Amino acid sequence: xxxxSQSPSNKVTEKGKDVELRCxxxxxxxxxxWYRQSLGQGxxxxxxxxxxxxxxxxxxxxxxxxxxxxxxSVSTLTxxxxxQEDSAVYLCASSLIGGTSGSHEQFFxxxxxxxxx
Amino acid sequence: xxxxxxxxxxxxxxEAETVTLSCTYDTSESDYYLFWYKQxxxxxxxxxxxxxxxxxxxxxxxxxxxxFQKAAKSFSLKISDSQLGDAAMYFCAxxxxxxxxxxxxxxxxxxxxxx
Numbered sequence: 001x002x003x004x005s006q007s008p009s010n011k012v013t014e015k016g017k018d019v020e021l022r023c024x025x026x027x028x029x030x031x032x033x034w035y036r037q038s039l040g041q042g043x044x045x046x047x048x049x050x051x052x053x054x055x056x057x058x059x060x061x062x063x064x065x066x067x068x069x070x071x072x073s074v075s076t077l078t079x080x081x082x083x084q085e086d087s088a089v090y091l092c093a094s095s096l097i098g099g100t101s102g103s104h105e106q107f108f109x110x111x112x113x114x115x116x117x
Numbered sequence: 118x119x120x121x122x123x124x125x126x127x128x129x130x131x132e133a134e135t136v137t138l139s140c141t142y143d144t145s146e147s148d149y150y151l152f153w154y155k156q157x158x159x160x161x162x163x164x165x166x167x168x169x170x171x172x173x174x175x176x177x178x179x180x181x182x183x184x185f186q187k188a189a190k191s192f193s194l195k196i197s198d199s200q201l202g203d204a205a206m207y208f209c210a211x212x213x214x215x216x217x218x219x220x221x222x223x224x225x226x227x228x229x230x231x232x
Binding site for chain 2: 031033035040041042043044045048050056059089091093095097104105106107108109110111113
C-alpha cells in the first residue's frame with residue numbers, strides 16, 4: 001500500500017509569509033507525528049496527534065506554529081509569519097497504535113524542505 | 118527528560134568490512150524502546166532495527182545487529198559486510214513504553230562506505 005506522503009516536496013518562501021505543509025498518513029494509522037530536522041541536526045519533535053486530537057503539542061517552538069488533523073487522516077502544519085530560522089526539513093510520520101506490536105513503529109514521509117529567504 | 122547522544126558525527130568503513138555506530142541515552146524509565154533509523158539522501162527515514170528494553174537478547178536483522186547494554190544505557194549498531202547502499206545518516210532514537218509516543222533522536226552519524 002501507499003506510504004506516508006507529504007506535499008510540497010520543497011517550499012521556498014519570503015520572510016513574513018505564511019506556509020502550509022501537508023501530510024497524508026498511511027490509511028488506518030491513528031497516530032500522526034510532526035518532526036523538524038534543521039541542517040546537520042537530528043529530528044526534533046513538534047506535535048503528536050491521536051485521531052484528531054493533539055495530546056502533546058509541547059514541541060511547537062512558538063505560537064506561530066499550529067497544526068490540525070481532520071477526519072483522522074490528513075494533517076496540515078501551518079507556520080505563520082515565517083522567519084529564517086524556520087528553514088528546515090519538516091517530516092511527518094504515522095503509526096498504528098493498538099496493533100500487535102508494542103513498539104508502534106513510526107513510518108516516515110519524505111519530508112518538506114522549507115527555505116525562508 | 119530523555120536524551121540520546123551519538124558521539125560520532127562521521128564514520129567510514131571499507132566495503133565488506135564491519136562497522137559499529139555508538140549511541141548512549143539517559144532515562145529514568147525502566148521500560149522503553151530503542152531504534153536505529155537510516156536516512157539516505159532521499160530524506161526518507163527507514164527503520165533499520167528495534168530493541169525492546171525488557172528483552173535481554175540483542176536484536177538482529179540480517180547484516181544489522183545491536184549491542185544493547187541496559188545498565189550502561191548503551192545501544193550500538195553493528196553493520197556487517199558493509200555495502201555501498203549502506204551509506205547514509207544513521208539516527209538512534211528512544212521511545213517511552215508509556216504515555217507520550219514521540220521519538221527522541223540523537224544528532225546522527227554519517228556513514229561513508231569506501232569502495
